[in-house]
Amino acid sequence: MSLLITNIKQLIQVHEHNTTILKGSDMNNLPVIENAYLYIENDTIIEYGNMTDCEGFDAETIIDATSKLVLPSWCDSHTHIVYAGDRTSEFVDRINGLSYADIANKGGGILNSAKKLQDTSEDELFEQSIKRLNELIAMGTGAVEIKTGYGLTVEAELKMLRVIKRMKQESLAIIIPTLLAAHAIPEEYKSNKQDYINYITEELIPKAAELHITNFVDVFCEEGYFDIKDTDAILEAGKKFNLQPKIHVNQFNILGGIALGVKHNALSVDHLEEINDEDIKALKGSNTIPVALPGCSYFLSIPYTQARKIIDAGLPLAIATDYNPGSAPSGNMNFIVSAACVKLKLTPEEAINAATVNGAYAMGISNMYGSITRGKKANIIITKPMNHYSEIPYAFAHNPIEQVIVNGQLL
Numbered sequence: 001m002s003l004l005i006t007n008i009k010q011l012i013q014v015h016e017h018n019t020t021i022l023k024g025s026d027m028n029n030l031p032v033i034e035n036a037y038l039y040i041e042n043d044t045i046i047e048y049g050n051m052t053d054c055e056g057f058d059a060e061t062i063i064d065a066t067s068k069l070v071l072p073s074w075c076d077s078h079t080h081i082v083y084a085g086d087r088t089s090e091f092v093d094r095i096n097g098l099s100y101a102d103i104a105n106k107g108g109g110i111l112n113s114a115k116k117l118q119d120t121s122e123d124e125l126f127e128q129s130i131k132r133l134n135e136l137i138a139m140g141t142g143a144v145e146i147k148t149g150y151g152l153t154v155e156a157e158l159k160m161l162r163v164i165k166r167m168k169q170e171s172l173a174i175i176i177p178t179l180l181a182a183h184a185i186p187e188e189y190k191s192n193k194q195d196y197i198n199y200i201t202e203e204l205i206p207k208a209a210e211l212h213i214t215n216f217v218d219v220f221c222e223e224g225y226f227d228i229k230d231t232d233a234i235l236e237a238g239k240k241f242n243l244q245p246k247i248h249v250n251q252f253n254i255l256g257g258i259a260l261g262v263k264h265n266a267l268s269v270d271h272l273e274e275i276n277d278e279d280i281k282a283l284k285g286s287n288t289i290p291v292a293l294p295g296c297s298y299f300l301s302i303p304y305t306q307a308r309k310i311i312d313a314g315l316p317l318a319i320a321t322d323y324n325p326g327s328a329p330s331g332n333m334n335f336i337v338s339a340a341c342v343k344l345k346l347t348p349e350e351a352i353n354a355a356t357v358n359g360a361y362a363m364g365i366s367n368m369y370g371s372i373t374r375g376k377k378a379n380i381i382i383t384k385p386m387n388h389y390s391e392i393p394y395a396f397a398h399n400p401i402e403q404v405i406v407n408g409q410l411l
Helices: 024-028 086-093 101-103 109-118 120-139 154-170 193-210 228-239 257-263 277-283 294-301 307-312 331-342 347-357 358-359
Strands: 002-010 034-042 044-050 061-064 069-072 076-080 141-147 174-182 215-219 243-250 268-271 289-292 380-383 403-406
Touching: 024 307, 024 347, 024 403, 069 076, 076 268, 076 294, 076 331, 076 347, 076 358, 086 101, 109 154, 120 141, 120 154, 120 403, 154 174, 174 193, 174 228, 215 228, 228 243, 257 268, 257 277, 268 380, 277 307, 289 307, 294 331, 331 347, 347 358
Parallel strands: 002 061, 002 069, 076 141, 141 174, 174 215, 215 243, 243 268, 268 289
Antiparallel strands: 002 034, 034 044, 069 380, 380 403
């Protein structure tokens, strides 16, 4: 199969040489070709350039993109889209004045989702989750990380992993499964958290590793959930099975989890609504990428990640949706790119880089996804007619996507 896109007003995120991460001031550089073409064979980007050089292509399908923009599809490196039901009632509770912690303390939050998931069949869980995934793809997401974490038992967590594997087999999108081994403490372990840590390290992680579905392990490092000592033990247990760490960290409190993540060579540290100079210092010189989740800040009315502090320190940044039923029930990366500009004070260039090449890096796939580069996979967005890519974040409540190409296939 071959596909030629012609008369592209702006071909965005073009890199002659493979770029896998952008840091600091480089994030403000977004290479663009005006009046461009893009040629794809099977699932691979083969050639691109100015329309004056577009000749000799015998494509099976030709798309005229006059007045439209073409860019890499969004890479959403942090979601929890495998869940059962919803938590609308908690949304109303928050409107009526309850905090995230208040809701969790009365049996809501993650424990609420865990009970629903445990009571839902594997087939039904798949049907609910694949529907969400297809909605994300239609909004321009071509690569997505999906975390477990709403099981809280070995049986339910393995069920989640099997559902993610099935989604991966049935979808064109690239899916990165992550074992969120420690998301919350079940009611029956509240009086003895160490027993639950042992359950995670001695039963859950080994049995999850036997399935060979995930290469990552994650922990919610936060007050009232898992402290530094707990997190260290769980990440160590994961590393014995070659599971690379990721961490939910600094959402509400600074515990030292970023430095711990760097110590364990975590691929990413996610949330960072709270961050200090020691955290910045810990990240410098590391291979760990910070990930901001502005949709969560918006929904919970908590602080936004200090993205300028991170980027201005010369560090990289990725942005993601945190799509989950409790604190960020939206997977719309177009909104996240806009929120990054409006609330995180990123330029449109920085926001698009954070949602493409750096998002791909945070999933370990930026060698093949996240930019328009010869030899990379053809995960592509074609926008509706617009004059400039800055209109994507500017028109924050509008859908800028007209067509989506995932692994070379026009959807």
